[in-house]
Amino acid sequence: MRLSQSFIPTLKETPAEAQIVSHRLMLRAGLVRQTSSGIYAWLPAGLRALRNIERIVREEQNRAGAQELLMPTIQPAELWRESGRYEEYGREMLRITDRHEREMLYGPTNEEMVTDLARQSLRSYRDLPQMFYHIQWKFRDEVRPRFGVMRGREFLMKDAYSIDLDHAGAVVSYRRQMLAYMRTFQRLGLKAIPMAADTGPIGGELSHEFIILAPTGESQVYFDAAFEEIDYTSDALSGQSPEELLRFFETMTSHYAATDEKHDPASWERIASARRREGRGIEVGHIFYFGTKYSAAMGFSVAGPDGRPVHPEMGSYGIGVSRLVGAVIEASHDEAGIIWPDSVAPFHAAILNLKPGDPVCDALSERIYAQAPGSMLYDDRQDRAGAKFADADLMGHPWQIVVGPRGAAADRVELKRRATGERQDVAAADALARIG
RNA sequence: CGGGGCGUGGCGCAGCCUGGUUAGCGCGCGUGUUUUGGGUACACGAGGCCGCCGGUUCGAAUCCGGCCGCCCCGACCA
Numbered sequence: 001m002r003l004s005q006s007f008i009p010t011l012k013e014t015p016a017e018a019q020i021v022s023h024r025l026m027l028r029a030g031l032v033r034q035t036s037s038g039i040y041a042w043l044p045a046g047l048r049a050l051r052n053i054e055r056i057v058r059e060e061q062n063r064a065g066a067q068e069l070l071m072p073t074i075q076p077a078e079l080w081r082e083s084g085r086y087e088e089y090g091r092e093m094l095r096i097t098d099r100h101e102r103e104m105l106y107g108p109t110n111e112e113m114v115t116d117l118a119r120q121s122l123r124s125y126r127d128l129p130q131m132f133y134h135i136q137w138k139f140r141d142e143v144r145p146r147f148g149v150m151r152g153r154e155f156l157m158k159d160a161y162s163i164d165l166d167h168a169g170a171v172v173s174y175r176r177q178m179l180a181y182m183r184t185f186q187r188l189g190l191k192a193i194p195m196a197a198d199t200g201p202i203g204g205e206l207s208h209e210f211i212i213l214a215p216t217g218e219s220q221v222y223f224d225a226a227f228e229e230i231d232y233t234s235d236a237l238s239g240q241s242p243e244e245l246l247r248f249f250e251t252m253t254s255h256y257a258a259t260d261e262k263h264d265p266a267s268w269e270r271i272a273s274a275r276r277r278e279g280r281g282i283e284v285g286h287i288f289y290f291g292t293k294y295s296a297a298m299g300f301s302v303a304g305p306d307g308r309p310v311h312p313e314m315g316s317y318g319i320g321v322s323r324l325v326g327a328v329i330e331a332s333h334d335e336a337g338i339i340w341p342d343s344v345a346p347f348h349a350a351i352l353n354l355k356p357g358d359p360v361c362d363a364l365s366e367r368i369y370a371q372a373p374g375s376m377l378y379d380d381r382q383d384r385a386g387a388k389f390a391d392a393d394l395m396g397h398p399w400q401i402v403v404g405p406r407g408a409a410a411d412r413v414e415l416k417r418r419a420t421g422e423r424q425d426v427a428a429a430d431a432l433a434r435i436g
Numbered sequence: 437c438g439g440g441g442c443g444u445g446g447c448g449c450a451g452c453c454u455g456g457u458u459a460g461c462g463c464g465c466g467u468g469u470u471u472u473g474g475g476u477a478c479a480c481g482a483g484g485c486c487g488c489c490g491g492u493u494c495g496a497a498u499c500c501g502g503c504c505g506c507c508c509c510g511a512c513c514a
Binding site: 009143 | 463471
């Protein structure tokens, strides 16, 4: 993408409404613009980051055996009356009436709809297990939206649903999702900690929330260093047989991890002090096992092996995809701007042409850009070098390829790694190979 | 929902208390010159129904009332 022709409106000053660092940087780097309280438009660079996160979430869901589908944003109130949540959910649910006076709602989650789809077509225990997911916009009419996309009213969420014949099967599905979550967050460059959690309005008996570490997180968290040491993407964890999943789950739940509300100093003291870790955390995912809560309430049953009807055991698994864009920035930034992990960055590298109009600089910049126009942002603006450096740091590209008159004459460019600030002078021909 | 605050060119703000001539400053934007490896300097210029509606007044950005929007703290959440 050529910056001179792109809609990436960066800001030198911070808009007054933005309080936390990710919100400020998202506005300043031209990733999003607010259209109403808690509702945002995603601009080209922001959308690219959002799509990258979405892609990783999708790959890990597929790997976990979940099938992607896409359910609507608007749902009929009737379904929610069946489960009893239409009344329960309260003002947080955005209710809509269509022209025929039918009551509808903008979905805050999809348990009812999944159960309805399942009961229409799943009739036998032979049809189970099933695991579905979709990545769809949700709406929760928060009393007080804040923190930019981290706590918006409209947000993009991955929600998955497991349907198993019995408790044993449901627990395997639950563990499978837990592993997918750890892999997903690791690939996003985040340190994630699973913590036992309350089940809230979704209900159920087994639940974990996933907290990622960020210096500006909302809550204090305490955990065992073990969580930092496991490579969740390793082959050892790729088999996913029930036995392997059990071992994994036991590892996850055997180590201490708690938010400050549930922190137990006595247990904490029992951990070797060198292994104690604490920090600030942001919740980015939540998984629930809720058994037959919806299948029973909504009359979803399948024929069991003995011919008798059985209510399947279900679970649901959410990841706040749009929230993660903010969360990644909270976890990775400095005074100058965003520091994107390679896997999330809207652009892998920016080419900074320090002297546009100079035939040598232009030719060299164009030559590099032509090699990978899809993954690079070419700063071809008629602007001062300082402005380009500042914008590139703000936008957080993992790499900057600096093309200046001095180096270009010798066919050399400077590579800057955003995360470390490290610079190296390399032959132009080697530049792309060096940055992967 | 309880408590607090704010709406003035694209962004950040001043002016409002103590109504009165062309509504101001910085940044950004445009043109020209200048500068050329970390937001250059100078000059000229464009851009505003002062959130909306109503009231008071000879006169309202300024005073009064209502409405709308946005932000912060708290309770609540992916």
